[in-house]
Amino acid sequence: MKIALLGYGKMGQIIEKFALERGHEVVLKIHDQNGSELNKRNLQQADVAIDFSTPDAVMHNIYQCFEANVPVVVGTTGWYGNLQAVKNDCMSGNHTLLWGSNFSIGVNLFFHVNKVLARLMNRYPVYDVQVEEIHHTQKLDSPSGTAITIAEGIIENLDRKSEWVNIQAASEDEPVPQAGQLLIESLRIEQVPGTHTVLYSSEVDDIEFKHTAHSRAGFALGAVIAAEWLQNKQGFYSVSDVFEFNKNS
Numbered sequence: 001m002k003i004a005l006l007g008y009g010k011m012g013q014i015i016e017k018f019a020l021e022r023g024h025e026v027v028l029k030i031h032d033q034n035g036s037e038l039n040k041r042n043l044q045q046a047d048v049a050i051d052f053s054t055p056d057a058v059m060h061n062i063y064q065c066f067e068a069n070v071p072v073v074v075g076t077t078g079w080y081g082n083l084q085a086v087k088n089d090c091m092s093g094n095h096t097l098l099w100g101s102n103f104s105i106g107v108n109l110f111f112h113v114n115k116v117l118a119r120l121m122n123r124y125p126v127y128d129v130q131v132e133e134i135h136h137t138q139k140l141d142s143p144s145g146t147a148i149t150i151a152e153g154i155i156e157n158l159d160r161k162s163e164w165v166n167i168q169a170a171s172e173d174e175p176v177p178q179a180g181q182l183l184i185e186s187l188r189i190e191q192v193p194g195t196h197t198v199l200y201s202s203e204v205d206d207i208e209f210k211h212t213a214h215s216r217a218g219f220a221l222g223a224v225i226a227a228e229w230l231q232n233k234q235g236f237y238s239v240s241d242v243f244e245f246n247k248n249s
């Protein structure tokens with residue numbers, strides 16, 4: 001496949017490495033210094049675009065891909081308030097987009113088991129639940145996209161939670177979650193690629209369900225696999241369509 005990389009930072013560069021190893025070609029690399037090269041003619045050199053850019057850039061990039069009619073895999077986080085509008089435009093314009101808050105197979109397994117565990121916890125109201133995410137200090141968005149997907153998986157399946165609220169760890173004057181609110185605590189520590197924990201706590205014990213990324217390799221490989229999966233497809237997809245854990249369990 002010929003790939004356009006929209007965003008050539010920490011993730012874009014590792015994605016390039018996996019893409020080349022798997023026999024693909026990178027025909028376009030867009031970053032903050034060459035944004036004017038993101039045009040219809042250049043994009044149409046590619047079979048697929050992979051966007052790991054910034055929350056500010058991603059919407060423009062998505063609509064450039066729609067305009068050029070080039071399928072796009074979106075790994076960038078921090079834009080999910082626009083997800084429904086993008087889905088509508090994708091479907092009505094017969095475009096192709098696949099998005100995911102986290103492309104690693106481990107986290108996608110985690111997403112699935114998180115939902116099963118949340119459903120089970122309806123029977124055990126003695127447990128309260130919260131989500132914690134830890135990332136490197138350059139991260140622009142908070143909470144992480146992965147933490148939002150985890151929280152939504154809990155809210156869909158656990159009757160006693162109906163919305164999430166975010167606090168920055170160690171900050172003062174943050175709201176204490178009310179009944180029905182699921183707390184997502186965000187912590188920023190140098191060099192951490194991404195750690196997510198779901199914590200169920202009762203009077204007598206804690207149950208911790210945790211995913212720790214050791215590097216960005218899992219995210220990057222998953223994004224290339226998703227781009228391969230998207231070949232010859234049309235429509236609006238998420239990474240859960242690629243891994244399909246829901247089908248047989």
Ligand SMILES: NC(=O)C1=CN([C@@H]2O[C@H](COP(=O)(O)OP(=O)(O)OC[C@H]3O[C@@H](n4cnc5c(N)ncnc54)[C@H](O)[C@@H]3O)[C@@H](O)[C@H]2O)C=CC1
Binds near residue numbers: 007011032076100219
């Ligand atoms: N879904 C997933 O599995 C993962 C998602 N991410 C998300 O991917 C995004 C990128 O992460 P990193 O590579 O760590 O960030 P980074 O800051 O290292 O790289 C961002 C890149 O975007 C470029 N950029 C800035 N403006 C741009 C524009 N207008 N068009 C294209 N590129 C532009 C920057 O020059 C830089 O090359 C973040 O939103 C992050 O949360 C990160 C890891 C995994």
Ligand SMILES: O=C(O)C1=N[C@H](C(=O)O)C[C@H](O)C1
Binds near residue numbers: 219
């Ligand atoms: O910014 C990051 O680094 C990451 N972002 C994604 C997120 O917001 O969940 C995925 C991963 O945790 C790394």
